[in-house]
Amino acid sequence: MVSNNLLAGPVWPGFGRLVKLHVLDLSWNNFSGGIPDELSNMSSLEVLNLAHNDLNGSIPSSLTELNFLSQFDVSFNNLTGDIPAGGQFSTFANEDFVGNSALCLLRNASCSDKAPIVETAHRKKNTASLVALGVGTGVGVIFILWISYVVLSRVVRSRMHERNPKAVANAEDSSGYANSSLVLLFQNNKDLSIEDILKSTNHFDQAYIVGCGGFGLVYKSTLPDGRKVAVKRLSGDYSQIEREFQAEVETLSRAQHQNLVLLEGYCKIGNDRLLIYSYMENGSLDYWLHERPDSGAQLDWQKRLRIAQGSARGLAYLHLSCEPHILHRDIKSSNILLDENFEAHLADFGLARLVCAYDTHVTTDVVGTLGYIPPEYAQSPVATYKGDVYSFGIVLLELLTGRRPVDMCRPKGSRDVVSWVLQMKKEDRETEVFHPNVHDKSIEAELLRVLEIACLCVTAAPKSRPTSQQLVTWLDDIAESRAQSSDEASDSFGFA
Template identity: 60%
Template sequence: MVVLWKIWVLVILLGVSRVLVISQNLTCNSNDLRALEGFKNELDSAIDGWWPTNSSSSASTSFNCCNWVGIKCNSDSGRIVTLELPKKRLTGAFSDLISNLDQLRTLNLSGNFLSGPLPLSLFHFAHLEVLDLSSNDFNGAFPDSINLPALQELDFSGNGFHGSIPAGIFVKSTGLRVLKLAVNSLNGSIPPELGDCKFLEHICVASNLLSGAIPEFLFHLPRLGALDLQDNSFTSITGIGNSSSHVTRLDVSSNQLSGNLPDFFHNFPNLTHFSAQSNRFSGGIPSSLSNSPAISFLNLRNNSFNGPIEFNCSMMTNLTSLDLGTNNFSGSIPDDLSSCRNLRAINLARNRFRGEIPETFKNFRSLSYLSLSNCSFSNLSTTLNILQHCPNLTVLVLTMNFRGEQLPADDDKLSFRALKALVIANCGLSGRIPTWLKDSTQLQLLDLSWNNLVGSIPSYLGDFQSLFYLDLSNNSFSGVIPKNLTQLPCLSFREVSLEEGSPDFPFFRRPNISNRAVALQYNQIMSFPPLLDLSNNHLTGSIWPEFGNLKRLIVLDLKHNNISGGIPSSLSGMTSIEILDLSYNNLTGWIPPSLVNLTFLSKFSVAYNDLTGLIPKGGQFTTFTNSSFEGNKLCDYTCQNSNELFPQSQNRKSRKSKGAIAGMAIGIGIGTLFILLLMFLIVLRATTRQEVDPEKEDETDSNKEEHESRLVVLFQKSNENNKDLSLNDLLKSTNSFDQANIIGCGGFGLVFKATLPDGRKVAIKRLSGDTGQVDREFQAEVETLSRAQHPNLVLLQGYCQHKNDKFLIYSFMENGSLDYWLHEKPDGRSKVNWGTRLRIAQGAIKGLAYLHQSCDPHILHRDIKSSNILLDENFEAHLADFGLARLILPYDTHVTTDLVGTLGYIPPEYGQASVASYKGDVYSFGVVLLELLTGKRPMDMCKPKGSRDLISFVMQMKREKRENEVFDSFVFDKDNAKGMLWVLEIACVCLNENPKLRPSTQELVCWLHHGCLGT
């Protein structure tokens, strides 16, 4: 027996070794090799694991392409049968020579950056079984003639294909099992020929522009299990008769379906997942759906269903997830809902429910997620007493209910030990934070904002080891901030993580209760940023220096309290902070210069405190507007020799104290000494003036006259009869550069609105200081802008220089900056429609193309951003602020190594090499395109970890085929979808990490004006 076993093992080893030898000795067909070489030569990137035939390798290794990465050959013929190179970051076009691989059975190039139209020869492979080109940048329409008789799997999702779904695929490929065409721009209807593919198991045509009725024949395909039709423009579902469908997963979300949901679910005995969210369905839930025993996932969110919920819960024993949120359901929650004992997630938010929750809810032993927000439920105490019996409840959202009730006190003896997220916001609750919450030691998220809670913030909150999001804003809390909040592990050193992600249900919270408030939606707990929001309370004490230990904190909001003392310099230790708001407190001292090291800081405010001294220079502080500092006695580096830039507001709350009285006494004393000193100097001047040389006296008067009448250099006068402008004219037109006339903050200076004596409105940029960098900026702007004349550039009309003061005079733009309309003006985004945004992009790129290619000499902008795109009265775009530009020699491709830019817009290569280029401007312009598409700031950071900047967020959503979710809801609709997706593709090309693969500005002009992307 042992001998036989040894012989058997020997036979197997010999067989394996023979196969290995054959595999190593295989040399691919010469035609196949030429096809691979042609394919490789069309690419702009190398393929790791492929050897060129002219390499130093041996001939056998070089020609043995059967051993190349992603290649498999037939063991008998040596012909290539598999070419698989997914996620290899390949760029370039698809070579027509690939058709020479006529024995190919599998072609998978998914997850790359290949672009352009597909060659016709690709659609004529006799043996091809799997064709996967998903997640690339291919475009164009499908050909009419298609001959892929052996095809079983086709995946073209995540590209830019347009036109109709080709019927030819289904005529010749009747053995097709998997069809994926999602996330393209395909239009028209689903061709009836698809019904001939009787082997289809999976169909996904989501996120296209398909329209018409959802055809009946889809439900009759005998093997079809999954049908995904979401995010199209289908208008109706036709009946399916009395036949039975084998579909197990059906998604018709985000279409234009209306009327009653068809009562045909008795024809889907195997249906486990059904989603119809975001349509226009109305009426009640059909009885056949509520009697579906197999269904486990039901999503009817965001429709217009109405009436009471009528479920036969005793039949729906497998239901685990129920989402009926954002409808018009009314009445009370049915008592028998608890018969669905396996429910783990329930969302009933944003309906018209009233009354109390059923006591039977305590029977939900598996319930983990419950959202009842934005209804009209009552009796919070009873609700919590019932829900504490759900042992696995981890997420509880009760926002905007229980209006005016009291938060249950300690007498209720509640316990929620498994709770990880508790949201009871905007309910107008009274009372204090109870001690029974102390047992919820697993809390990660606590939101009690917009209530009327009083007392002190309990220190036990600082003992929660997993807490990373705490919002107690807009209450009436008093006392000092508990010091142990500065020691929360998840805000200091521990990664924020969840053992189990919450379901894909939305959390809704309102930042305020005004009509202009926009509901923020976070789909999962992990989507909330690490945050401490204690704003709008009555907190006292000082800011703990230990806040600097919170290295993972993203948002710290302490505005509108009574906090006093200084701003600790240790706050610079909050290295992840992106929003820091300390405004409307009683802070004194100065702004620590160390805060310039907070490189992720995108929003900062210390407005309306008692701060003095200089505003820190550098870092993100160059991007903050005046509103961040107003209401203080602060000064920036441009006003060291003048009055304070941001004087104390007369409307600030009075602080009558002994210190103030003492200050007044000291001031009076100093004033008296000053008057005496002034009188002494006058007498001294009168005495010495008699001894002045008459010639020197004339010279002094001359200098005085020069100071008062220093001429302004104008490149073009509006009227030949107009007198020359003087420095005094500029002073008068700006009221001596009064703060009230500030309209912007550019590089190294402020911008003032002025009306010149001839009636012209202009913008005057005042540059102050004697550093070499400021001098260089002034010279660069004068020398370049005086020669740059284009309709999409802000015109430099003149300049003036006197000692350390330098002034640039620009044309005035009536509508301010693009940044103002997208990010500052409360209703700005809603006022700028997609057509206007596209026109702004077109104008801006024309101006930039002129600088790069037509201006003599060529100019780099080097600080393209939305605040440097100004808008005239017709919302035409004009590029502004060439303070970062440098002159380029006619044949130079680079500029100086003195790199400057704005965080969020700086291309990645600038961090690796000290050379700026034209393609750097293109990258920054790509960021501006994303702003126009999304309405978000480049560093708008309330996003999951890893997506703190807009670019990462958009790219991640694009990889997940969720592009439609990134677009600004104010402008995105079905009519604009195609155009916005097209501009998104352009933006992504601009944001390529490889500068060489970014387009030129002239190409961008063509793409944005004529739609010739890829031609």
């Protein structure tokens, strides 16, 4: 960062070679000239701040290629033309562009098509004297009206509270949404307003909560057209929720697969960030394995194997088929959602990162959930595909054993599921790790094969772990063998 240093001259195009740099802050200087197109080569850039300089020309459209860019500010320069469309630019607020007299703040429309939102400096100068004449009188009138409004509103609020305290509370909660904002939809072109969301969740009433994530709550909502959706309302530290919001929108707007949760739309209004997903009738895998009183009795082995297959397919799509490839970085049972048919859908891409085709990893802070984080992340801030595979291996162990990754209520030596399973294998007691709900002599060989796959995933050496595509192949082979065995059994009893 070199902000507030009175630096002058053009912005150095050579910054584009700093492909590992995360933050470039040149604000509050005297830089002039245009924004170099070469900055689009800074593939790891997350923050670009060029505010309060003397830059001119247009904003290069190539900057939309910066997939990790979560903060962008070019306010108070002399920029002209349209704001680029696409990429992360769809999530930046108008405040990031103000103070550029000839820059059009209208999104998805040419400045030549509509009147500019921001007045030119020349026009401001011509009208300044007229404004000054009205200010003196206006201030006095506004002050009197404001005093009247405050007194009157207090009286009205007091009487309203006596009649209906809940109505007043709801009005206060929704005050930030006074100006209606349309929700941006991917799958449906029909208009959906923030008022529709508020009404469908009863102003985010706690009775509508169906889940809780690391950065916010998830609410069940029925839209005006009858569709059921899940609305995630991000809250907490602004920089964190903004990062999660950016990652979810960027990832799921690119990635479309039957085993990924479907992002139907999003809304960015005030300090709230709302993400709208297709509703998953059966909730999370974590709920079925660990939260239900029946300890997962409703999940027979056939369902569990199908869940493992679907999750593996979703992961393989992220790693291999999606362009650019995607690291999830938070694979766990609570991020595997189940629809009405118990088909698995990977969810929660708030920690996801896009990976360029020529890269094999991303440099990042250690993130994830205790018990699912690969051991190598403790030595190096590098996230890889094999890290996601490790986390998937933990999920396989959960499906087989019914245990959580870490359970401090268990005796010492069996609290960590990986260490416990490996020790049981060492003692040739691996059949004892299977949960009673799934352990059956008739499928024991099948269970052992899946256990072997899980152990390969959680091996300490990342290079020894399988790829996500290998996981798909192996699990599909097991499922096919199971189906063939079932057909042969039917034939032998004359059911064919």
